[in-house]
Amino acid sequence: MTLMTSPLLYPLLAGLGSLDGVLPMIPSEAAVLAAGVYAHTGTPSLWLVVVTVALGLFIGDHLAYGLSRSVLGPRLIRRSARVSRAVAAAGRHLDRRAGLLIVTSRFLPGGRVTMNAACGTARVPLSRFSPASAVAALAWAAYTAGLGYLGGAAFVDNPLLGLAVGLGLSFLLGGVVELIRRRSPRTVRRALVSAATAVAVSAATAVAVIAAPAAAAAAPRDRLGLQERLDDVVAVGAVGALAQVRDEHGGWQGTSGVAELGESRPVPVGGRFRVGSITKTFLATVTLQLAAEGRLRLDDPVETWLPGVVPDGRRITVRHLLNHTSGLYDYLHTLPFPPAPEFVANRWRTWTASELFQRAVAHPATFEPPGSAFAYSNTGYLLIGQIVEEVTGRTYGEEIEHRIIRPLRLRGTSLPGTSPRIRGPHPHGYVPVQDGGTTRLVDLTRMNPSVMGATGEMISTTGDLNRFFAALLGGRLLPAHLLDEMKTPGVAGGRKYGLGLAWQDTSCGVRVYGNDGDALAYQAVSYSTPDRRRQVTVALTPGTNRDLDDIVDAFLDKAICG
Numbered sequence: 001m002t003l004m005t006s007p008l009l010y011p012l013l014a015g016l017g018s019l020d021g022v023l024p025m026i027p028s029e030a031a032v033l034a035a036g037v038y039a040h041t042g043t044p045s046l047w048l049v050v051v052t053v054a055l056g057l058f059i060g061d062h063l064a065y066g067l068s069r070s071v072l073g074p075r076l077i078r079r080s081a082r083v084s085r086a087v088a089a090a091g092r093h094l095d096r097r098a099g100l101l102i103v104t105s106r107f108l109p110g111g112r113v114t115m116n117a118a119c120g121t122a123r124v125p126l127s128r129f130s131p132a133s134a135v136a137a138l139a140w141a142a143y144t145a146g147l148g149y150l151g152g153a154a155f156v157d158n159p160l161l162g163l164a165v166g167l168g169l170s171f172l173l174g175g176v177v178e179l180i181r182r183r184s185p186r187t188v189r190r191a192l193v194s195a196a197t198a199v200a201v202s203a204a205t206a207v208a209v210i211a212a213p214a215a216a217a218a219a220p221r222d223r224l225g226l227q228e229r230l231d232d233v234v235a236v237g238a239v240g241a242l243a244q245v246r247d248e249h250g251g252w253q254g255t256s257g258v259a260e261l262g263e264s265r266p267v268p269v270g271g272r273f274r275v276g277s278i279t280k281t282f283l284a285t286v287t288l289q290l291a292a293e294g295r296l297r298l299d300d301p302v303e304t305w306l307p308g309v310v311p312d313g314r315r316i317t318v319r320h321l322l323n324h325t326s327g328l329y330d331y332l333h334t335l336p337f338p339p340a341p342e343f344v345a346n347r348w349r350t351w352t353a354s355e356l357f358q359r360a361v362a363h364p365a366t367f368e369p370p371g372s373a374f375a376y377s378n379t380g381y382l383l384i385g386q387i388v389e390e391v392t393g394r395t396y397g398e399e400i401e402h403r404i405i406r407p408l409r410l411r412g413t414s415l416p417g418t419s420p421r422i423r424g425p426h427p428h429g430y431v432p433v434q435d436g437g438t439t440r441l442v443d444l445t446r447m448n449p450s451v452m453g454a455t456g457e458m459i460s461t462t463g464d465l466n467r468f469f470a471a472l473l474g475g476r477l478l479p480a481h482l483l484d485e486m487k488t489p490g491v492a493g494g495r496k497y498g499l500g501l502a503w504q505d506t507s508c509g510v511r512v513y514g515n516d517g518d519a520l521a522y523q524a525v526s527y528s529t530p531d532r533r534r535q536v537t538v539a540l541t542p543g544t545n546r547d548l549d550d551i552v553d554a555f556l557d558k559a560i561c562g
Contacts, residue, residue: 226559230538279457283396305386310383329364338432356453416459418448445521470532486498508562536556
């Protein structure tokens with residue numbers, strides 16, 4: 001375990017940051033947050049550190065100091081201990097060395113406080129507890145909890161256990177720091193009592209969390225094999241996998257494998273990933289919402305909205321594009337893809353929808369007439385994205401965000417456009433590339449997703465996808481008759497695919513609705529029963545073995561059928 005990814009780093013830096021005059025607070029806090037971002041995402045995000053530190057220090061310290069000053073008056077502030085001199089010299093500004101707790105805790109009425117950036121206890125008579133002390137206490141509790149979570153959750157998948165471990169380490173090291181800082185018997189006793197209490201509470205919480213699996217043994221058998229099935233996905237060839245299952249017994253989340261080849265860091269439970277063609281279900285939902293509003297019709301010819309763009313556009317309708325019965329050639333078949341080494345040369349290229357579409361129409365239609373057969377074609381959804389823009393005057397990404405992402409509060413979901421980054425915690429994704437006579441895995445986590453565009457550029461999480469499909473199938477996003485249209489196959493007896501929505505029948509005879517996606521370095525599957533009582537989303541980062549459909553289907557069966 002390296003220093004940069006060790007949980008001990010966070011509380012250690014927090015404790016050092018409390019040594020007034022030894023280590024300035026802003027650099028130490030920046031180091032804590034930078035290490036946290038690195039451990040959770042694998043990439044340092046300096047801008048996030050700077051913004052977080054600046055806002056946290058400015059708002060927290062100024063708010064707490066301002067309230068303390070207004071409630072307690074300037075006389076008490078002038079009589080405060082050493083910190084007051086720095087505050088006065090700064091002219092009503094914060095003491096940038098001491099930070100939030102030292103500035104505020106000195107002003108708590110009637111209280112004697114032991115404070116540092118990792119350990120804090122306060123004895124304040126309730127009769128003299130003020131709004132200022134409440135703000136200070138809440139701010140400090142949130143701040144310490146945040147450091148604790150960074151410390152514990154880097155290598156502990158369970159968030160509660162991570163918080164307990166992190167807080168225990170932070171408070172324990174904080175007590176040691178206080179010993180060094182003060183060296184008075186009274187302070188030593190106070191610091192030790194504080195640290196011992198915090199460790200005891202953390203230990204009790206950890207025991208409760210660790211004991212939870214024992215209670216799970218009493219749960220129905222259909223929940224006990226989920227982790228084993230997820231491990232099977234990695235054993236067959238995935239680098240990492242993560243899943244969320246929701247059923248009548250509650251929720252279950254699990255991960256398997258590693259977040260990055262060559263590292264021991266586990267896949268983050270709430271990690272983000274590229275969802276591929278599941279993007280189509282979001283876009284189809286927006287298109288059907290526009291149809292419900294009377295702004296377009298499913299049987300509108302493409303020529304109505306994109307005149308002169310599509311050959312035979314008078315016979316191809318919006319419906320044909322949505323259910324893959326247009327006959328348009330799939331533009332992806334015109335591009336080099338793994339394992340061809342030429343693919344890597346294009347990973348940063350920005351593609352426009354028009355540019356990709358022109359590559360498709362250079363080839364003849366796959367069948368005639370439109371609507372007579374099913375042939376999966378990403379080209380159709382490129383056109384749907386352009387039609388949405390023509391109808392609304394805004395990009396398809398803006399419409400998806402406005403109509404779905406924000407109302408459903410899908411905080412881990414985004415459409416990156418041309419940005420190559422995956423923001424937030426995420427596993428790394430890989431593609432096999434031929435190199436001479438061998439095939440090696442290339443890290444394709446960062447790539448320009450414009451090559452997928454409206455057909456598959458979206459980034460999301462397992463929880464967000466489950467929430468989206470629950471809202472869709474529950475009638476929150478579409479009227480009933482249009483939801484029925486989504487569930488209607490384009491060709492009778494053909495593939496189980498409607499208007500951006502797929503379905504399949506499990507081994508126990510239960511039909512589930514959703515979609516799956518392949519974004520090259522990431523694969524995802526998300527399905528739900530019609531009554532939303534059972535949902536499952538699985539995402540994985542495939543390795544050299546890309547044929548993982550059967551093992552993923554086995555996990556899906558286990559989650560739905562038990």
